[in-house]
Amino acid sequence: MNFEISDIDFERHSSAKRFIKRALINPLANYLPSGFLRGLLRLGKSELALANWTDPGGWKSMIISYTGKTPQIADRLLLAGGTMHMALRNRRRLSVKILADLIGHCSGKKARLLSLGAGTGQIIIDAMVRASRPSHATMVDLNYEALDYGRKLAHQSGLGDCVQYIVGDVRNVSDMLHDPPDIVVMLGICEYLTDAQIRSIAEAVANVMPTGSSVVFNSISPSHGTDRFFRRIFGLHMNYRTPENLQELIGKGGFQDFVSIPEPLGVYHVVVGQRSGNSDNQRYMSSDSRQSRNSIVTG
Numbered sequence: 001m002n003f004e005i006s007d008i009d010f011e012r013h014s015s016a017k018r019f020i021k022r023a024l025i026n027p028l029a030n031y032l033p034s035g036f037l038r039g040l041l042r043l044g045k046s047e048l049a050l051a052n053w054t055d056p057g058g059w060k061s062m063i064i065s066y067t068g069k070t071p072q073i074a075d076r077l078l079l080a081g082g083t084m085h086m087a088l089r090n091r092r093r094l095s096v097k098i099l100a101d102l103i104g105h106c107s108g109k110k111a112r113l114l115s116l117g118a119g120t121g122q123i124i125i126d127a128m129v130r131a132s133r134p135s136h137a138t139m140v141d142l143n144y145e146a147l148d149y150g151r152k153l154a155h156q157s158g159l160g161d162c163v164q165y166i167v168g169d170v171r172n173v174s175d176m177l178h179d180p181p182d183i184v185v186m187l188g189i190c191e192y193l194t195d196a197q198i199r200s201i202a203e204a205v206a207n208v209m210p211t212g213s214s215v216v217f218n219s220i221s222p223s224h225g226t227d228r229f230f231r232r233i234f235g236l237h238m239n240y241r242t243p244e245n246l247q248e249l250i251g252k253g254g255f256q257d258f259v260s261i262p263e264p265l266g267v268y269h270v271v272v273g274q275r276s277g278n279s280d281n282q283r284y285m286s287s288d289s290r291q292s293r294n295s296i297v298t299g
Contacts, residue, residue, distance in 0.1 A: 003101055003261060003272075008093050010264045011086040021083065021225065030228035037233050044074030052234035057192065059119040059146035066092055066122060083224040087267035091218060092123055094263050094270050095187055099127035102214050102272070103135045106182045111135040114181035114208075116170040116201065117189035119143070120150035124185060125157050138164045140176065170201055173208055180210050186217040187270075191238040195249055202253025211277035215255055219243045219269045243269040 013021070029037070041049040047070050051060040064070055065088045068079045079085045103111040111133060115124050118139035128135050141147055147165040154163040166176050170189075184205045190198055205215065222240050230236040241249075243260040251258070255273040262269045 002259070003098055005094060005097055005261065008097055010090050010093065012264050013083070013086075017081070021081075025081075026225040026229075029226050034232045037229075041074055041233070045072050046074045046078075047072055048075045048078055049234065052236065055143075056235040056237075057188075059143060059149065062088070062119060062188070063122070063149075065089065082226070083265055083267065084226060084230070087224060087263060087265045090263035090265060091187070091268040091270065092126070094261060094268075095123045095216070095218070096126040096130060098261065098270055098272060099124065099183065099185065099216060100130040100132075102183050102216070103127060103131035104133055106133070106135075108182070109134070111183065112179055112181045113137040113183045113185060114173065114177065114205070115139045115185040115187075116173070116205070117141055117186065118150070118165075119146045119188070120153055121147075121163065121165070122150070122153060123187060125150075125153050125159060125163065128159055128162065129157050134162070136162050136164070138166060138176065138181070140166050140168055140170050140173065142167060142169070170204070173204055177208055180208055180213070182210075182213050184209060184213070184215045186215065188218065190217055190241070190246060191220045193239070198246070198249045199253055202250040202255065206254030206275060209254075209275040211275055213275045215250065215273045215275070217246060217250065217271055217273075219246050219260075219271065221267055221269075224265070224267045243271050247271060247273065 048061060048064050051058065051064060055061070064075065065079060065085045070076065070079070103113070111131070113124060113135060115121055115137060118124065118141045121137065121139040124137050124139065128137060139147065139150060144167055147167060150163070151165055154160050168176060186201070219241050220238060227238070230238070247258045247260070250273060254276055256276040257274040258271055260269045260271045
């Protein structure tokens with residue numbers, strides 16, 4: 001299975017900017033005293049820093065990173081030129097395109113999505129708006145505020161009746177669903193989980209997915225060059241894995257036939273896998289073929 005992504009307007013660094021970041025900006029960000037850098041961000045009233053200090057990597061920092069709408073000069077500099085934030089926006093664009101294509105190739109009258117650790121569900125909502133067929137999404141997260149914000153986004157997008165928000169543990173998905181999902185989304189959560197947690201979640205979702213349905217997740221690489229900055233200054237402690245590492249972990253839960261697609265900065269890969277049919281523990285069995293996902297081809 002292949003995806004056509006040539007029409008996506010990705011963000012990229014020029015050669016000169018890559019050199020300057022490697023030679024000057026990244027070393028300064030990573031090794032200047034943390035107290036000095038935090039002081040600068042406080043002085044500049046950084047909304048991005050405050051969001052991460054309150055909830056590292058949480059939904060508020062994601063909204064700021066995605067939109068780039070902040071009046072603070074410090075935030076503008078971080079968001080406009082920071083490789084990590086550019087890569088986050090690239091991941092959003094890439095994920096929306098992939099999910100919209102998967103929705104369009106689902107069988108049945110309405111595609112069913114399940115998003116785990118959904119936050120506000122912004123990417124899912126974007127994909128549902130873009131998709132060529134109707135869909136319904138169930139968003140699961142432990143954060144009430146994120147889900148409340150997500151409800152507003154869904155209503156603003158005209159999808160208020162098509163999105164359900166559930167506060168709960170992603171490992172308890174079998175208790176949350178009335179119908180089996182065609183697509184399970186795990187974007188932005190694997191980097192904060194252990195190997196054991198990822199495998200446990202993969203097994204739980206495989207148990208409620210029909211054979212041939214899709215799982216979508218992402219890997220993250222430290223190639224953004226500022227991991228030390230994010231750990232010291234923002235309190236972000238991410239687990240870096242290659243796409244192959246994650247495919248092995250999630251594959252053990254009951255998935256196969258993975259396709260890995262990088263965004264241009266090389267920080268994120270978005271990976272699509274297929275529910276295999278070799279488990280006797282599936283709660284739901286497919287009543288119709290969902291193999292049409294394999295008809296998605298590049299132009």
